[in-house]
Amino acid sequence: MAGNSQLTVAAHALTWIELHHRREGGVATSERIAGSVNTNPVVIRRLLGRMRDAGLVRSRRGAEAGWVLARPLEDMTLRDVYESIEPAPLFAVHRSDPNLDCPIGFGIRPVMRLAYARVEEAVRAELENITLADVLRDVLASSHPTELEH
Template sequence: MSANSRLTVAVHILSWMTLVARTRADPVTSERIALSVNTNPVVIRRTLGLMQKAGLVRSHRGANAGWTLARSAGAITLREVFAALGEGGPFALHPSPPNASCPVGRGIQPVLGRVYGALDDLIERQLSQTTIEQLLDETLSGTSEPNRP
Protein backbone atom coordinates (compact mmCIF):
# COMPACT_ATOMS: atom_id res chain seq x y z
CA MET A 1 0.00 0.00 0.00
CA SER A 2 1.21 3.49 -0.75
CA ALA A 3 0.40 6.61 1.20
CA ASN A 4 -2.00 9.10 -0.33
CA SER A 5 -0.09 12.17 -1.50
CA ARG A 6 -3.05 14.38 -2.44
CA LEU A 7 -2.62 16.58 0.66
CA THR A 8 1.08 16.94 -0.09
CA VAL A 9 0.34 18.00 -3.68
CA ALA A 10 -2.36 20.46 -2.55
CA VAL A 11 -0.08 22.04 0.06
CA HIS A 12 2.73 22.28 -2.51
CA ILE A 13 0.36 24.03 -4.93
CA LEU A 14 -0.82 26.56 -2.35
CA SER A 15 2.70 27.19 -1.05
CA TRP A 16 4.01 27.82 -4.56
CA MET A 17 1.08 30.13 -5.32
CA THR A 18 1.81 32.02 -2.10
CA LEU A 19 5.46 32.44 -3.05
CA VAL A 20 4.55 33.77 -6.50
CA ALA A 21 1.90 36.10 -5.03
CA ARG A 22 4.59 37.76 -2.89
CA THR A 23 6.11 39.29 -6.03
CA ARG A 24 3.21 39.51 -8.48
CA ALA A 25 -0.56 39.47 -8.29
CA ASP A 26 -1.19 37.87 -11.70
CA PRO A 27 -2.92 34.50 -11.82
CA VAL A 28 -0.70 31.45 -12.30
CA THR A 29 -1.45 28.65 -14.73
CA SER A 30 -1.75 24.99 -13.85
CA GLU A 31 1.12 24.36 -16.29
CA ARG A 32 3.45 26.61 -14.29
CA ILE A 33 2.37 25.06 -11.00
CA ALA A 34 2.88 21.57 -12.48
CA LEU A 35 6.54 22.41 -13.17
CA SER A 36 7.14 22.97 -9.47
CA VAL A 37 5.16 19.94 -8.32
CA ASN A 38 6.66 17.86 -11.14
CA THR A 39 3.36 16.32 -12.17
CA ASN A 40 0.83 16.58 -14.97
CA PRO A 41 -1.18 19.84 -15.19
CA VAL A 42 -4.38 17.74 -15.18
CA VAL A 43 -3.56 16.59 -11.63
CA ILE A 44 -3.04 20.24 -10.66
CA ARG A 45 -6.34 21.33 -12.24
CA ARG A 46 -8.28 18.56 -10.46
CA THR A 47 -6.80 19.55 -7.13
CA LEU A 48 -7.37 23.26 -7.77
CA GLY A 49 -10.99 22.51 -8.69
CA LEU A 50 -11.57 20.87 -5.31
CA MET A 51 -9.88 23.76 -3.52
CA GLN A 52 -11.94 26.27 -5.51
CA LYS A 53 -15.17 24.61 -4.32
CA ALA A 54 -13.89 25.04 -0.75
CA GLY A 55 -13.16 28.74 -1.32
CA LEU A 56 -9.37 28.45 -1.06
CA VAL A 57 -8.50 29.50 -4.63
CA ARG A 58 -10.14 31.40 -7.49
CA SER A 59 -9.98 30.70 -11.20
CA HIS A 60 -9.63 33.51 -13.71
CA ARG A 61 -10.66 33.25 -17.34
CA GLY A 62 -9.68 35.26 -20.37
CA ALA A 63 -6.38 36.75 -21.50
CA ASN A 64 -4.84 36.55 -18.01
CA ALA A 65 -6.27 33.13 -17.15
CA GLY A 66 -5.05 31.14 -14.20
CA TRP A 67 -5.45 30.75 -10.48
CA THR A 68 -5.01 32.93 -7.40
CA LEU A 69 -5.49 32.40 -3.69
CA ALA A 70 -8.98 33.33 -2.50
CA ARG A 71 -7.65 34.30 0.95
CA SER A 72 -4.30 35.09 2.47
CA ALA A 73 -2.04 32.10 3.02
CA GLY A 74 -1.93 32.95 6.72
CA ALA A 75 -5.67 32.35 6.89
CA ILE A 76 -5.63 28.94 5.15
CA THR A 77 -5.05 26.01 7.50
CA LEU A 78 -4.00 22.54 6.49
CA ARG A 79 -7.26 21.30 8.01
CA GLU A 80 -9.17 23.33 5.41
CA VAL A 81 -7.00 21.95 2.63
CA PHE A 82 -7.49 18.40 3.88
CA ALA A 83 -11.26 18.94 4.09
CA ALA A 84 -11.32 20.41 0.56
CA LEU A 85 -9.87 17.18 -0.80
CA GLY A 86 -12.84 15.29 0.63
CA GLU A 87 -10.84 12.52 2.17
CA GLY A 88 -11.47 10.73 5.42
CA GLY A 89 -8.85 9.98 8.00
CA PRO A 90 -5.77 7.91 7.26
CA PHE A 91 -7.27 4.75 8.76
CA ALA A 92 -10.52 3.00 7.94
CA LEU A 93 -12.32 -0.14 8.94
CA HIS A 94 -12.68 -2.86 6.33
CA PRO A 95 -15.86 -2.37 4.30
CA SER A 96 -16.97 -5.99 4.78
CA PRO A 97 -18.18 -6.91 8.27
CA PRO A 98 -15.94 -9.43 9.99
CA ASN A 99 -17.09 -12.88 11.02
CA ALA A 100 -19.35 -12.35 14.05
CA SER A 101 -18.76 -15.90 15.29
CA CYS A 102 -15.03 -15.19 15.66
CA PRO A 103 -14.02 -13.62 19.01
CA VAL A 104 -11.71 -11.16 17.24
CA GLY A 105 -14.14 -10.43 14.41
CA ARG A 106 -16.95 -9.83 16.91
CA GLY A 107 -15.12 -7.11 18.85
CA ILE A 108 -12.38 -5.61 16.66
CA GLN A 109 -14.39 -2.91 14.87
CA PRO A 110 -15.56 -0.95 17.96
CA VAL A 111 -12.07 -1.10 19.46
CA LEU A 112 -10.36 0.06 16.29
CA GLY A 113 -13.10 2.66 15.77
CA ARG A 114 -12.17 4.30 19.08
CA VAL A 115 -8.44 4.20 18.32
CA TYR A 116 -8.92 5.59 14.82
CA GLY A 117 -11.28 8.28 16.11
CA ALA A 118 -8.68 9.45 18.63
CA LEU A 119 -6.02 9.54 15.90
CA ASP A 120 -8.33 11.52 13.62
CA ASP A 121 -8.85 14.07 16.42
CA LEU A 122 -5.09 14.47 16.92
CA ILE A 123 -4.48 14.89 13.21
CA GLU A 124 -7.28 17.41 12.87
CA ARG A 125 -5.93 19.47 15.78
CA GLN A 126 -2.44 19.58 14.30
CA LEU A 127 -3.70 20.47 10.83
CA SER A 128 -5.82 23.27 12.35
CA GLN A 129 -2.74 24.81 13.96
CA THR A 130 -0.69 25.00 10.76
CA THR A 131 -1.18 27.51 7.93
CA ILE A 132 0.12 27.58 4.39
CA GLU A 133 2.05 30.77 5.25
CA GLN A 134 3.81 29.03 8.14
CA LEU A 135 4.75 26.05 5.99
CA LEU A 136 6.11 28.25 3.22
CA ASP A 137 8.17 30.30 5.67
CA GLU A 138 9.62 27.12 7.18
CA THR A 139 10.28 25.70 3.73
CA LEU A 140 12.14 28.82 2.60
CA SER A 141 14.15 29.04 5.81
CA GLY A 142 15.30 25.44 5.42
CA THR A 143 14.11 24.61 8.94
CA SER A 144 13.75 20.91 9.51
CA GLU A 145 11.97 21.39 12.83
CA PRO A 146 8.24 20.84 12.61
CA ASN A 147 6.03 23.86 13.21
CA ARG A 148 5.28 24.27 16.91
CA PRO A 149 2.44 26.68 17.70
Protein backbone atom coordinates in the same frame (compact mmCIF):
# COMPACT_ATOMS: atom_id res chain seq x y z
CA MET B 1 2.22 5.10 -3.35
CA ALA B 2 3.25 4.45 0.22
CA GLY B 3 1.53 7.41 1.83
CA ASN B 4 -0.68 10.11 0.49
CA SER B 5 1.18 12.92 -1.27
CA GLN B 6 -1.83 15.05 -2.03
CA LEU B 7 -1.39 17.28 1.00
CA THR B 8 2.20 17.92 -0.08
CA VAL B 9 1.18 18.86 -3.61
CA ALA B 10 -1.65 21.03 -2.31
CA ALA B 11 0.68 22.95 0.01
CA HIS B 12 3.18 23.25 -2.83
CA ALA B 13 0.55 24.72 -5.16
CA LEU B 14 -0.78 27.20 -2.61
CA THR B 15 2.63 28.54 -1.61
CA TRP B 16 3.66 28.69 -5.29
CA ILE B 17 0.60 30.82 -6.10
CA GLU B 18 1.54 33.23 -3.31
CA LEU B 19 5.20 33.48 -4.32
CA HIS B 20 4.23 33.97 -7.96
CA HIS B 21 1.88 36.75 -6.95
CA ARG B 22 4.63 38.47 -4.98
CA ARG B 23 7.23 38.23 -7.72
CA GLU B 24 5.37 38.53 -11.00
CA GLY B 25 1.85 39.43 -10.00
CA GLY B 26 -1.25 38.14 -11.71
CA VAL B 27 -2.82 34.74 -11.73
CA ALA B 28 -1.02 31.41 -11.64
CA THR B 29 -1.73 28.77 -14.27
CA SER B 30 -1.96 25.05 -13.67
CA GLU B 31 0.77 24.57 -16.26
CA ARG B 32 3.29 26.73 -14.39
CA ILE B 33 2.39 25.17 -11.05
CA ALA B 34 2.72 21.69 -12.57
CA GLY B 35 6.17 22.69 -13.83
CA SER B 36 7.27 23.38 -10.27
CA VAL B 37 5.60 20.31 -8.76
CA ASN B 38 6.81 18.19 -11.71
CA THR B 39 3.48 16.63 -12.56
CA ASN B 40 0.70 16.94 -15.10
CA PRO B 41 -1.40 20.15 -15.17
CA VAL B 42 -4.58 18.10 -14.89
CA VAL B 43 -3.43 16.75 -11.54
CA ILE B 44 -3.06 20.35 -10.35
CA ARG B 45 -6.42 21.43 -11.75
CA ARG B 46 -8.17 18.51 -10.05
CA LEU B 47 -6.56 19.30 -6.72
CA LEU B 48 -7.11 23.08 -6.93
CA GLY B 49 -10.68 22.41 -8.05
CA ARG B 50 -11.42 20.70 -4.75
CA MET B 51 -9.73 23.53 -2.87
CA ARG B 52 -11.85 26.01 -4.81
CA ASP B 53 -14.99 24.12 -3.77
CA ALA B 54 -13.82 24.49 -0.17
CA GLY B 55 -13.24 28.23 -0.61
CA LEU B 56 -9.45 28.27 -0.37
CA VAL B 57 -8.74 29.47 -3.92
CA ARG B 58 -10.63 31.02 -6.81
CA SER B 59 -10.28 30.21 -10.50
CA ARG B 60 -10.84 32.40 -13.55
CA ARG B 61 -11.55 31.13 -17.04
CA GLY B 62 -11.28 32.76 -20.47
CA ALA B 63 -8.41 35.13 -21.17
CA GLU B 64 -6.19 35.98 -18.18
CA ALA B 65 -7.36 32.73 -16.68
CA GLY B 66 -5.70 31.06 -13.73
CA TRP B 67 -5.77 30.68 -9.96
CA VAL B 68 -5.65 33.11 -7.04
CA LEU B 69 -5.78 32.65 -3.28
CA ALA B 70 -9.18 33.31 -1.75
CA ARG B 71 -7.63 34.49 1.53
CA PRO B 72 -4.15 35.15 2.97
CA LEU B 73 -1.94 32.17 3.77
CA GLU B 74 -1.89 33.37 7.39
CA ASP B 75 -5.58 32.43 7.56
CA MET B 76 -5.16 29.00 6.03
CA THR B 77 -3.97 25.97 8.04
CA LEU B 78 -2.85 22.54 6.87
CA ARG B 79 -6.06 21.28 8.47
CA ASP B 80 -8.10 23.47 6.11
CA VAL B 81 -6.16 22.08 3.18
CA TYR B 82 -6.37 18.50 4.42
CA GLU B 83 -10.12 18.70 4.83
CA SER B 84 -10.60 20.47 1.50
CA ILE B 85 -9.08 17.59 -0.41
CA GLU B 86 -11.20 15.02 1.45
CA PRO B 87 -8.57 12.33 1.79
CA ALA B 88 -9.40 8.67 2.33
CA PRO B 89 -9.48 7.54 5.99
CA LEU B 90 -6.04 6.85 7.42
CA PHE B 91 -7.20 3.59 9.01
CA ALA B 92 -9.84 1.09 7.97
CA VAL B 93 -11.64 -1.91 9.44
CA HIS B 94 -11.62 -5.31 7.73
CA ARG B 95 -12.08 -5.15 3.98
CA SER B 96 -14.43 -8.14 4.13
CA ASP B 97 -16.79 -8.80 7.03
CA PRO B 98 -15.32 -10.81 9.90
CA ASN B 99 -17.15 -13.84 11.31
CA LEU B 100 -20.16 -12.36 13.09
CA ASP B 101 -20.76 -15.57 15.02
CA CYS B 102 -17.60 -14.85 16.97
CA PRO B 103 -17.83 -12.24 19.76
CA ILE B 104 -14.63 -10.60 18.56
CA GLY B 105 -15.72 -10.54 14.94
CA PHE B 106 -19.12 -9.25 15.98
CA GLY B 107 -17.98 -6.41 18.20
CA ILE B 108 -14.57 -5.25 17.05
CA ARG B 109 -15.47 -3.01 14.16
CA PRO B 110 -17.29 -0.24 16.07
CA VAL B 111 -14.58 -0.33 18.75
CA MET B 112 -11.82 0.20 16.20
CA ARG B 113 -13.84 2.80 14.31
CA LEU B 114 -14.11 4.84 17.49
CA ALA B 115 -10.37 4.58 18.08
CA TYR B 116 -9.70 5.66 14.50
CA ALA B 117 -12.04 8.63 14.82
CA ARG B 118 -9.99 9.81 17.80
CA VAL B 119 -6.77 9.38 15.85
CA GLU B 120 -8.13 11.30 12.86
CA GLU B 121 -9.12 14.15 15.14
CA ALA B 122 -5.62 14.17 16.65
CA VAL B 123 -4.20 14.41 13.14
CA ARG B 124 -6.44 17.36 12.31
CA ALA B 125 -5.62 19.09 15.57
CA GLU B 126 -1.92 18.79 14.81
CA LEU B 127 -2.34 20.06 11.24
CA GLU B 128 -4.32 23.01 12.57
CA ASN B 129 -1.18 24.27 14.33
CA ILE B 130 0.57 24.93 11.03
CA THR B 131 -0.51 27.72 8.67
CA LEU B 132 0.45 27.90 5.02
CA ALA B 133 2.26 31.13 5.90
CA ASP B 134 4.42 29.05 8.26
CA VAL B 135 5.13 26.64 5.44
CA LEU B 136 6.08 29.38 2.98
CA ARG B 137 8.29 31.10 5.56
CA ASP B 138 10.15 27.88 6.39
CA VAL B 139 10.49 26.99 2.72
CA LEU B 140 12.02 30.37 1.89
CA ALA B 141 14.28 30.18 4.94
CA SER B 142 16.06 27.18 3.45
CA SER B 143 19.01 28.40 1.43
CA HIS B 144 18.44 28.14 -2.29
CA PRO B 145 21.31 28.26 -4.79
CA THR B 146 19.80 30.50 -7.48
CA GLU B 147 16.14 31.36 -6.96
CA LEU B 148 16.01 32.40 -10.61
CA GLU B 149 12.84 30.56 -11.49
CA HIS B 150 9.83 29.32 -9.68
